[in-house]
Amino acid sequence: MKKIIVPVDFTLHSENALRTASFFAKKYKAEILVVHMLEINTPVISSSPSYVHEQTVFELKLTEKKFGEYLDKPYLKDVKVTPIIKHYKSFSDLHRTAEEEKADLIILSSHGATGIKEMFFGSNAEVVVRNSTVPVLVIKGLPIDEAFKKAVFACDFSNDFIEPFKKAREILAFFECDEMHLLYVNTPGAKFRTTKDKKERIDTFLKKLGTTSKEVNIAEVADFSIEEGILEFAKTNESDLIIMPTHGKHGIEHFFEGSIAEDVVNHAVLPVLTVKM
Incomplete structure (x- = not known):
């Protein structure tokens, strides 16, 4: 950098x-x-x-x-x-x-x-x-004057998140933050995924990254909205950085419809790092 x-x-x-x-x-x-x-x-x-x-x-x-x-x-x-x-x-x-x-x-x-x-x-x-x-x-709020220790990366384990994850990993290496949790938020309704479906998506995602579930921290929460799930997990997990892939104006329907990344940026009390898809 x-x-x-x-x-x-x-x-x-x-x-x-x-x-x-x-x-x-x-x-x-x-x-x-x-x-x-x-x-x-x-x-x-x-x-x-x-x-x-x-x-x-x-x-x-x-x-x-x-x-x-x-x-x-x-x-x-x-x-x-x-x-x-x-x-x-x-x-x-x-x-x-x-x-x-x-x-x-x-x-x-x-x-x-x-x-x-x-x-x-x-x-x-x-x-x-x-x-x-x-x-x-x-x-x-206050300026940051120490290295990040624990980050959470919001992810739906689709192909669109592979490059943002790689970029986030590079930046975290720069920040000297060696703990990152990949978080999937399961919400009710049309986007709800079964355990089997999630496992298949995660396995495919990790395979394309050339890694396994033993080498990365994967977490899942169920909540009424993706934003609420991310913020609650970051709080309970005592994270000090949230990482949000953002699609900008182009739109990726399957995870960040609307402005989820922007909503998290506005409502989080933690620092938020956004990475373009």
Whole structure:
């Protein structure tokens, strides 16, 4: 892992993400790309070219000044930090920046169980999670300053989860987290699976990974919804990280219909790592 992107709006919440990034950057000698998304509002865009230029220069100088103060922190000492200012019309543009910079991870902060507000005003963080092809680590509350010990990976053991699982395993190696539980949530209704069906799916999944049930931790819970099952298992299992594969806008019907990954990101009190399918 060489590059970590941290979007900031110069608030305490974004600083928590920056502190978390500095912990991992120091530990693994990664570079932090601190990105401020400078919004281009419609009235300015529709104004005369000279006014647009004047406002752009003003906003850039103001942001550069804020960056100078914001990044002057003791915890960033000995860390390579690159400030980046991007104009945007939609916050989904952040994932394009991550792709352009060939970033390995995006770290952002949220309020936790009440949803993502202030820094990303709800929908913005969800847009990042939904659109990013780069893994996204969403932290809740205080910054992370120690390695993860136990992760739970939500999985339905279909082919769509093979690549996200491999990617998650790579990231956990980077995090030095050596315990991961693959969790299947069995829900009532059309998606309910029998013991025989689940065993066949799990065996096929593990075979394609070139491993066996003796080499991985597999867990199953029954609950009324996938989200509730994941959150309850993470709590009772004393996990400190939830990993959610996310399909973005393309849709994979058999497990993450709608926005389960985004719901977990909003409602979990634990850090959540999302990995694109």
